[in-house]
Amino acid sequence: xxxxxxxxxxxxxxxxxxxxxxxxxxxxxxxxxxxxxxxxxxxxxxxxxxxxxxxxxxxxxxxxxxxxxxxxxxxxxxxxxxxxxxxxxxxxxxxxxxxxxxxxxxxxxxxxxxxxxxxxxxxxxxxxxxxxxxxxxxxxxxxxxxxxxxxxxxxxxxxxxxxxxxxxxxxxxxxxxxxxxxxxxxxxxxxxxxxxxxxxxxxxxxxxxxxxxxxxxxxxxxxxxxxxxxxxxxxxxxxxxxxxxxxxxxxxxxxxxxxxxxxxxxxxxxxxxxxxxxxxxxxxxxxxxxxxxxxxxxxxxxxxxxxxxxxxxxxxxxxxxxxxxxxxxxxxxxxxxxxxxxxxxxxxxxxxxxxxxxxxxxxxxxxxxxxxxxxxxxxxxxxxxxxxxxxxxxxxxxxxxxxxxxxxxxxxxxxxxxxxxxxxxxxxxxxxxxxxxxxxxxxxxxxxxxxxxxxxxxxxxxxxxxxxxxxxxxxxxxxxxxxxxxxxxxxxxxxxxxxxxxxxxxxxxxxxxxxxxxxxxxxxxxxxxxxxxxxxxxxxxxxxxxxxxxxxxxxxxxxxxxxxxxxxxxxxxxxxxxxxxxxxxxxxxxxxxxxxxxxxxxxxxxxxxxxxxx
Amino acid sequence: xxxxxxxxxxxxxxxxxxxxxxxxxxxxxxxxxxxxxxxxxxxxxxxxxxxxxxxxxxxxxxxxxxxxxxxxxxxxxxxxxxxxxxxxxxxxxxxxxxxxxxxxxxxxxxxxxxxxxxxxxxxxxxxxxxxxxxxxxxxxxxxxxxxxxxxxxxxxxxxxxxxxxxxxxxxxxxxxxxxxxxxxxxxxxxxxxxxxxxxxxxxxxxxxxxxxxxxxxxxxxxxxxxxxxxxxxxxxxxxxxxxxxxxxxxxxxxxxxxxxxxxxxxxxxxxxxxxxxxxxxxxxxxxxxxxxxxxxxxxxxxxxxxxxxxxxxxxxxxxxxxxxxx
Numbered sequence: 001x002x003x004x005x006x007x008x009x010x011x012x013x014x015x016x017x018x019x020x021x022x023x024x025x026x027x028x029x030x031x032x033x034x035x036x037x038x039x040x041x042x043x044x045x046x047x048x049x050x051x052x053x054x055x056x057x058x059x060x061x062x063x064x065x066x067x068x069x070x071x072x073x074x075x076x077x078x079x080x081x082x083x084x085x086x087x088x089x090x091x092x093x094x095x096x097x098x099x100x101x102x103x104x105x106x107x108x109x110x111x112x113x114x115x116x117x118x119x120x121x122x123x124x125x126x127x128x129x130x131x132x133x134x135x136x137x138x139x140x141x142x143x144x145x146x147x148x149x150x151x152x153x154x155x156x157x158x159x160x161x162x163x164x165x166x167x168x169x170x171x172x173x174x175x176x177x178x179x180x181x182x183x184x185x186x187x188x189x190x191x192x193x194x195x196x197x198x199x200x201x202x203x204x205x206x207x208x209x210x211x212x213x214x215x216x217x218x219x220x221x222x223x224x225x226x227x228x229x230x231x232x233x234x235x236x237x238x239x240x241x242x243x244x245x246x247x248x249x250x251x252x253x254x255x256x257x258x259x260x261x262x263x264x265x266x267x268x269x270x271x272x273x274x275x276x277x278x279x280x281x282x283x284x285x286x287x288x289x290x291x292x293x294x295x296x297x298x299x300x301x302x303x304x305x306x307x308x309x310x311x312x313x314x315x316x317x318x319x320x321x322x323x324x325x326x327x328x329x330x331x332x333x334x335x336x337x338x339x340x341x342x343x344x345x346x347x348x349x350x351x352x353x354x355x356x357x358x359x360x361x362x363x364x365x366x367x368x369x370x371x372x373x374x375x376x377x378x379x380x381x382x383x384x385x386x387x388x389x390x391x392x393x394x395x396x397x398x399x400x401x402x403x404x405x406x407x408x409x410x411x412x413x414x415x416x417x418x419x420x421x422x423x424x425x426x427x428x429x430x431x432x433x434x435x436x437x438x439x440x441x442x443x444x445x446x447x448x449x450x451x452x453x454x455x456x457x458x459x460x461x462x463x464x465x466x467x468x469x470x471x472x473x474x475x476x477x478x479x480x481x482x483x484x485x486x487x488x489x490x491x492x493x494x495x496x497x498x499x500x501x502x503x504x505x506x507x508x509x510x511x512x513x514x515x516x517x518x519x520x521x522x523x524x525x526x527x528x529x530x531x532x533x534x535x536x537x538x539x540x541x542x543x544x545x546x547x548x549x550x551x552x553x554x555x556x557x558x559x560x561x562x563x564x565x566x567x568x569x570x571x572x573x574x575x576x577x578x579x580x581x582x583x584x585x586x587x588x589x590x591x592x593x594x595x596x597x598x599x600x601x602x603x604x605x606x607x608x609x610x611x612x613x614x
Numbered sequence: 615x616x617x618x619x620x621x622x623x624x625x626x627x628x629x630x631x632x633x634x635x636x637x638x639x640x641x642x643x644x645x646x647x648x649x650x651x652x653x654x655x656x657x658x659x660x661x662x663x664x665x666x667x668x669x670x671x672x673x674x675x676x677x678x679x680x681x682x683x684x685x686x687x688x689x690x691x692x693x694x695x696x697x698x699x700x701x702x703x704x705x706x707x708x709x710x711x712x713x714x715x716x717x718x719x720x721x722x723x724x725x726x727x728x729x730x731x732x733x734x735x736x737x738x739x740x741x742x743x744x745x746x747x748x749x750x751x752x753x754x755x756x757x758x759x760x761x762x763x764x765x766x767x768x769x770x771x772x773x774x775x776x777x778x779x780x781x782x783x784x785x786x787x788x789x790x791x792x793x794x795x796x797x798x799x800x801x802x803x804x805x806x807x808x809x810x811x812x813x814x815x816x817x818x819x820x821x822x823x824x825x826x827x828x829x830x831x832x833x834x835x836x837x838x839x840x841x842x843x844x845x846x847x848x849x850x851x852x853x854x855x856x857x858x859x860x861x862x863x864x865x866x867x868x869x870x871x872x873x874x875x876x877x878x879x880x881x882x883x884x885x886x887x888x889x890x891x892x893x894x895x896x897x898x899x900x901x902x903x904x905x906x907x908x909x910x911x912x913x914x915x916x917x918x919x920x921x922x923x924x925x926x927x928x929x930x931x932x933x934x935x936x937x938x939x940x
Contacts, residue, residue: 058845060841060844060845062841088847088849091845091846091847092847096842096845096846098838098842100838103837103838103839103842104838104839104842105839105842106839106843106857106860106861107839107861107935107937108857108860108861108864108934108935108936108937109857109860117848117852117856118846118847118848121846121847121848121849121852122847154936154937156936156937170846174847
């Protein structure tokens with residue numbers, strides 16, 4: 001697929017990583033072309049060298065990395081050897097957007113001013129006023145609300161999605177010839193990521209920009225790119241047109257990557273039946289939790305952030321219960337309430353019929369023993385200077401075990417159970433992979449032989465392969481000990497694979513609770529359908545983003561609009577939604593959703609709405 | 615709006631702090647042994663006269679009453695009168711009890727206002743010297759962690775931190791003033807007399823400033839926005855001076871606010887060595903003479919300066935980094 005005049009030609013590019021003991025090759029013999037206006041995708045597992053390749057394309061290879069051989073040819077000169085001065089002028093034509101939007105700009109200066117600064121650094125002939133106008137226009141074009149005011153706001157006042165839009169503006173403002181987009185959707189929520197991708201396609205078309213799009217998720221790349229390169233351990237093992245690649249992967253590695261993508265609807269999707277148990281382990285009754293934060297720039301005024309609002313649900317013994325939702329929806333506050341790190345303002349959390357807020361002393365310790373947490377970040381959740389054996393023994397000590405041999409025996413048993421070799425007993429957690437570290441976290445929770453494990457985004461930081469292995473481990477432990485799991489996650493594919501029942505949260509409320517199959521095939525709430533339309537997948541979508549994915553982000557939990565909190569982004573919004581707030585309504589078989597479309601009184605308008613959508 | 619609410623809130627807090635400091639100092643000075651009246655009236659004064667003077671001055675009232683009376687004066691800008699200093703200048707400590715000049719004792723506020731500008735001039739110049747030097751040494755150090763500019767910064771600050779200021783003062787006076795005759799050293803007859811003591815104070819201040827600046831500079835240079843800035847097409851000098859220095863100056867500013875108390879301590883010794891007619895020298899003499907109202911006045915004024923400088927520092931810091939909220 002070589003076009004007559006490629007915009008960018010990479011030839012035999014090899015890059016080494018200099019380590020204490022010598023050199024290690026991280027990219028070998030990379031060659032490909034990027035045609036004008038073309039969008040080329042790059043996929044590969046973590047550690048395959050994706051980021052290094054994308055940085056090489058913008059001449060951003062710094063020690064300990066070094067170019068071993070090859071060139072990146074742009075306008076018939078090798079940009080890897082261009083001197084810093086001319087390179088800076090070339091930056092006008094070569095743009096880069098990374099996967100860390102919150103860290104990409106100086107936190108102490110307004111966003112718009114920094115984009116103007118960049119534009120004028122690469123194109124000094126543009127006057128300050130003109131540059132400012134151009135930036136505001138573009139901020140408007142990426143649908144940042146009230147762009148004129150946002151121009152003067154600081155990075156900390158932008159949400160992650162908003163910031164990523166601003167950075168796309170920053171990259172495209174100088175009208176570059178090509179753009180390297182390195183994992184730009186990774187930190188974003190699914191609906192926001194889908195919006196950003198849509199925008200990227202629109203804008204690059206408008207500006208005639210070629211894009212090199214890097215991601216670890218094949219569904220995301222295939223959504224955007226017309227041609228895909230597959231990177232395995234620093235080598236391009238396959239490159240094909242997107243459609244051909246998805247239909248007929250040639251290389252076994254591509255095939256493996258594709259087989260790891262969880263199925264949502266297609267044949268081979270997980271079939272997680274409803275739990276047969278009738279025993280309620282946890283019962284959340286009408287729980288509310290708000291936080292007060294001092295209003296900035298006032299003397300004594302406070303804002304109330306309503307993080308969890310009137311949440312009610314039951315978790316049955318031995319089931320996998322999922323709580324899904326996007327960032328800021330109250331998932332983590334829910335976790336803190338469930339584990340009694342915080343007490344609800346009103347309502348109750350009952351555990352085996354007892355209100356956990358009333359527990360004191362010994363009873364509380366007993367509750368904690370049965371109720372363990374596994375957190376998200378495998379790196380900062382382990383003490384770096386404590387041996388793994390000691391980490392695992394600490395909870396046992398807390399709960400009164402003193403016998404040294406017994407402690408050691410328990411720690412080694414649980415290490416064996418989670419698949420950690422016993423040789424790690426004396427080791428420090430330094431140098432372990434994210435997967436290994438997460439196993440330590442699971443072991444630390446399991447060592448007390450709890451009945452309920454709360455997994456707060458436990459698998460989010462792991463790649464597909466590791467996720468798969470850990471899920472298997474969870475299955476095994478559940479079969480062995482009759483555990484109940486509560487998975488708190490933003491990852492619909494993971495939830496689809498493991499959870500019996502799922503609660504969908506939006507702005508602190510549960511908008512839908514349903515069994516796995518029902519949720520994915522017959523969701524009762526428009527927000528659930530929006531989530532389904534945005535989730536990256538190679539399958540044919542049941543819910544198209546064009547119908548369900550509206551622009552906009554969730555309103556702030558400080559100034560909640562009256563009526564239904566999803567009304568502002570809902571494709572089926574009615575007059576009633578703007579004034580009244582719907583309650584969870586039974587849809588049969590213990591499934592519930594909070595939407596007026598389920599109300600018989602509005603059944604007629606529901607028909608209309610469905611006809612519009614269909 | 616933010617600035618206004620910030621100032622109202624912080625100035626109220628500051629006033630409370632100054633009030634508590636005054637209370638503490640007032641009480642402490644009253645419970646230490648030694649009767650100031652005996653000191654003022656002279657050793658030969660009859661007991662009855664001393665009681666009489668003490669009563670007239672209100673020194674026999676309960677401490678709370680004395681404090682109330684004192685504070686009501688302070689609010690009106692009256693810090694009382696010195697026990698021992700007459701308005702005309704010479705000290706009267708230990709003079710005769712029927713000394714006629716006693717009636718015109720100097721106002722504490724006047725004494726402080728005479729010397730404070732001198733000390734502020736000294737402190738200001740010292741901070742300018744210290745900052746200029748710290749920037750020269752600390753920024754290259756922070757930009758090259760582990761390499762020679764960083765090590766140089768480390769050696770310089772290690773040496774500076776271990777130089778005692780009284781020793782350095784004497785040595786510098788000997789070298790620059792006596793031997794080379796470049797700078798005047800003793801007393802005050804013009805701006806040039808400030809330079810030498812300011813250098814001594816700057817040497818005392820700069821080690822911590824250098825370390826903080828180079829450490830925070832090195833930290834900021836590791837931030838993603840610095841690396842990304844280069845890829846976005848910003849020049850290195852722009853990144854260093856427009857962004858990194860801006861971010862690194864916040865910890866430096868906070869440190870300066872705290873260092874200010876150290877500066878006031880350093881001023882005592884340095885002014886004494888150089889016989890510089892500032893607040894420090896006044897303090898030393900006040901302490902030696904048990905001049906309670908003067909000590910009190912100086913303590914209140916310096917604590918107020920300290921509190922308000924820190925408020926100003928916090929305000930400037932929030933101007934630089936809007937995420938901060940004090």
